[in-house]
Amino acid sequence: MLGDCLENVRSKAPLVHNITNYVTVNDVANVLLACGGSPIMSDEPEDVEDITAVCGGLNINIGTLNQSSIKGMFLAGRKANELNHAVLLDPVGAGASALRTDTAVKLMEEIRFTAIRGNISEIKTLALGSGTTKGVDADLADAVTEQTLDAAIAFIKGFARKTGAIVAVTGAIDLVSDGEKCYVIRNGRPEMGRITGTGCQLSGMMTAFLTANPDHLLEGAAAAVCAMGLAGEIGWNNMKPEDGNSTYRNRIIDAIYHMDKAALDQGARYEVR
Amino acid sequence: MLGDCLENVRSKAPLVHNITNYVTVNDVANVLLACGGSPIMSDEPEDVEDITAVCGGLNINIGTLNQSSIKGMFLAGRKANELNHAVLLDPVGAGASALRTDTAVKLMEEIRFTAIRGNISEIKTLALGSGTTKGVDADLADAVTEQTLDAAIAFIKGFARKTGAIVAVTGAIDLVSDGEKCYVIRNGRPEMGRITGTGCQLSGMMTAFLTANPDHLLEGAAAAVCAMGLAGEIGWNNMKPEDGNSTYRNRIIDAIYHMDKAALDQGARYEVR
Amino acid sequence: MLGDCLENVRSKAPLVHNITNYVTVNDVANVLLACGGSPIMSDEPEDVEDITAVCGGLNINIGTLNQSSIKGMFLAGRKANELNHAVLLDPVGAGASALRTDTAVKLMEEIRFTAIRGNISEIKTLALGSGTTKGVDADLADAVTEQTLDAAIAFIKGFARKTGAIVAVTGAIDLVSDGEKCYVIRNGRPEMGRITGTGCQLSGMMTAFLTANPDHLLEGAAAAVCAMGLAGEIGWNNMKPEDGNSTYRNRIIDAIYHMDKAALDQGARYEVR
Numbered sequence: 001m002l003g004d005c006l007e008n009v010r011s012k013a014p015l016v017h018n019i020t021n022y023v024t025v026n027d028v029a030n031v032l033l034a035c036g037g038s039p040i041m042s043d044e045p046e047d048v049e050d051i052t053a054v055c056g057g058l059n060i061n062i063g064t065l066n067q068s069s070i071k072g073m074f075l076a077g078r079k080a081n082e083l084n085h086a087v088l089l090d091p092v093g094a095g096a097s098a099l100r101t102d103t104a105v106k107l108m109e110e111i112r113f114t115a116i117r118g119n120i121s122e123i124k125t126l127a128l129g130s131g132t133t134k135g136v137d138a139d140l141a142d143a144v145t146e147q148t149l150d151a152a153i154a155f156i157k158g159f160a161r162k163t164g165a166i167v168a169v170t171g172a173i174d175l176v177s178d179g180e181k182c183y184v185i186r187n188g189r190p191e192m193g194r195i196t197g198t199g200c201q202l203s204g205m206m207t208a209f210l211t212a213n214p215d216h217l218l219e220g221a222a223a224a225v226c227a228m229g230l231a232g233e234i235g236w237n238n239m240k241p242e243d244g245n246s247t248y249r250n251r252i253i254d255a256i257y258h259m260d261k262a263a264l265d266q267g268a269r270y271e272v273r
Numbered sequence: 274m275l276g277d278c279l280e281n282v283r284s285k286a287p288l289v290h291n292i293t294n295y296v297t298v299n300d301v302a303n304v305l306l307a308c309g310g311s312p313i314m315s316d317e318p319e320d321v322e323d324i325t326a327v328c329g330g331l332n333i334n335i336g337t338l339n340q341s342s343i344k345g346m347f348l349a350g351r352k353a354n355e356l357n358h359a360v361l362l363d364p365v366g367a368g369a370s371a372l373r374t375d376t377a378v379k380l381m382e383e384i385r386f387t388a389i390r391g392n393i394s395e396i397k398t399l400a401l402g403s404g405t406t407k408g409v410d411a412d413l414a415d416a417v418t419e420q421t422l423d424a425a426i427a428f429i430k431g432f433a434r435k436t437g438a439i440v441a442v443t444g445a446i447d448l449v450s451d452g453e454k455c456y457v458i459r460n461g462r463p464e465m466g467r468i469t470g471t472g473c474q475l476s477g478m479m480t481a482f483l484t485a486n487p488d489h490l491l492e493g494a495a496a497a498v499c500a501m502g503l504a505g506e507i508g509w510n511n512m513k514p515e516d517g518n519s520t521y522r523n524r525i526i527d528a529i530y531h532m533d534k535a536a537l538d539q540g541a542r543y544e545v546r
Numbered sequence: 547m548l549g550d551c552l553e554n555v556r557s558k559a560p561l562v563h564n565i566t567n568y569v570t571v572n573d574v575a576n577v578l579l580a581c582g583g584s585p586i587m588s589d590e591p592e593d594v595e596d597i598t599a600v601c602g603g604l605n606i607n608i609g610t611l612n613q614s615s616i617k618g619m620f621l622a623g624r625k626a627n628e629l630n631h632a633v634l635l636d637p638v639g640a641g642a643s644a645l646r647t648d649t650a651v652k653l654m655e656e657i658r659f660t661a662i663r664g665n666i667s668e669i670k671t672l673a674l675g676s677g678t679t680k681g682v683d684a685d686l687a688d689a690v691t692e693q694t695l696d697a698a699i700a701f702i703k704g705f706a707r708k709t710g711a712i713v714a715v716t717g718a719i720d721l722v723s724d725g726e727k728c729y730v731i732r733n734g735r736p737e738m739g740r741i742t743g744t745g746c747q748l749s750g751m752m753t754a755f756l757t758a759n760p761d762h763l764l765e766g767a768a769a770a771v772c773a774m775g776l777a778g779e780i781g782w783n784n785m786k787p788e789d790g791n792s793t794y795r796n797r798i799i800d801a802i803y804h805m806d807k808a809a810l811d812q813g814a815r816y817e818v819r
Binding site: 295298299300302303306307312313314315316317319320323324327341511522523524525526527528529530531 | 567568569570572573609610611612613639642643644645646740741742743788789790791792793795796
């Protein structure tokens, strides 16, 4: 099933509009190309509606938000909603500043998101989010571990039901839920955290998977998470002794480039709860 | 001859001012350094005239244009014209949004471009461009193939004469014309399309070639196109089984870094029509 | 001693706020992760104070400054001063435009910098800087060579005393001084100049070293310079014949990733004058 979702991306080559941060944008573009999608970047308010209209999905990432790009996020999001496009929110740094928290919360109020993907601190901030949350609140968040897994699954399912979006929380254990089912995914490697932007890359790729799998959104989102984690494992196996985090970044995207249906189906490690 | 153009870049080390998109800007900078040029990036209106004044060429790329950078493009372009610098336009996404099409068309009206480089859809949009063209118009464009080659050459020559610029259309077959002669170039590999920004990189590098070869502009532009395509071939030959598009990106820039006059003269595959 | 400074970065994992240019930002983030720090990027005026407050250090780089990010630099800088954070200035292109020179000079007037790092032209521009300096002034600058070393050391010491900041001038020979002592560092390779952003990377990494070594600021700054240069040497030794500047970029960051206390202490080449 998950392998079919990847195959759909490769055969449909979905065009994804990204309003994303300038830190990791090049890797987001290359991973979208690696998985079979096609990226366009645009954040200027006067440009975003036209661009979103020619795409199939929209990826909103607030990692280096500014006053102009925030306007662009709302305009693009509304347009994408009108057109029933897949729309994903990556609330980078929600909880670390009032502007980030407020922007993410307002986006959730005004835009219908197909999926929300973040780390556990960011997602907890959104779940508590009054719009005035300060950075410190994210410190309440606990990592998802085997010990906290049951509570975390219940939390994610509840937030997915409340928002009507698929919620993906990534970390040592990844959780992806539509409110009913929850994929518990154990792919990936801790060294991925030593590369900037694996989360941003996953959000871009997940938008392509959602766009290409409109009838299997939950499976599409889970497939993207498994693919990213599996690429982290394959990429790590291809590391030579002198390779570090910069080369690892390339090897992960390279692994996505070579991944096929069979490899994903065999390599995906998950249970459904 | 084309090899001499590369040698001129290496010996003159032209400083190139880039107003370019934030997606591929790092690769543009590194490919400029690889070919022997030197990059500066600046898009702030208050900054661009000073920066362009210390450079020899200007590369304007509208890939992630915004209201501020658009102002910067006009200011820098006029200043570069005053100083008789080489000025290149890369109309990324012209045809995909009204703002992109309008901006590219107005830039062509107000700035004298030494060269315009884009894909066939973007160039056709500019040729038709009334300033109100919508994204859909680009769909009229056909890829340049052996079957459509004669018509495409006639179109490019006509657009070059009309604009007074060297026009470079890149794709499976690349065409570079000054209105009189047309280089038909068959270097490159299809896998280059799976990397973000090979077009942007070429535009940056072409600006360096134009700046370093003021008396041989057409040959300089053609040399840049051949060099990029040849680097794609060399880089591909250096790929290992596990390498994908992210590593391929590095290998192409690396191939430019090592390319010399003899390699370019021997590897360039073109005819002049 | 220098190795201890690296070890402190790895054990304390300082969070560094970067207001930096979009050309090299991804490499800055990855080198910060490679050395054991943690990067956050934010330039929006409404966002920067909150972000700086959750960090331990601030890296201000004017490489692609704009009106909005300039405001962000002042707001973040004042906040960081209030909180007694380490604050570094990288005056990219000071001397090449009035806006860059003026911005750097005003930042130095209003913000208390822990360290200022640039090339000799940029630092000379700041030392002369009336706020109206034009690009041409940087041409007065001479490279630091064995012949000019004594005068350069005296100049750097004087500028460090005048500003109260640690001053780091990087080039073929690197100088790092607090006004009393001056580290004369001979690590590095000339090929590092063929990669975009090794200076920006060093500024990001130096901010992490300053943040993690508050009681040994001069040694921390010198350790960052030695680490970057040594990584350039190690990375070069790992180059294969077909590798060029793009792969070299990865290998340098990879070398930082693997560097430990012993390697830095053995590989650092410096004298204190």
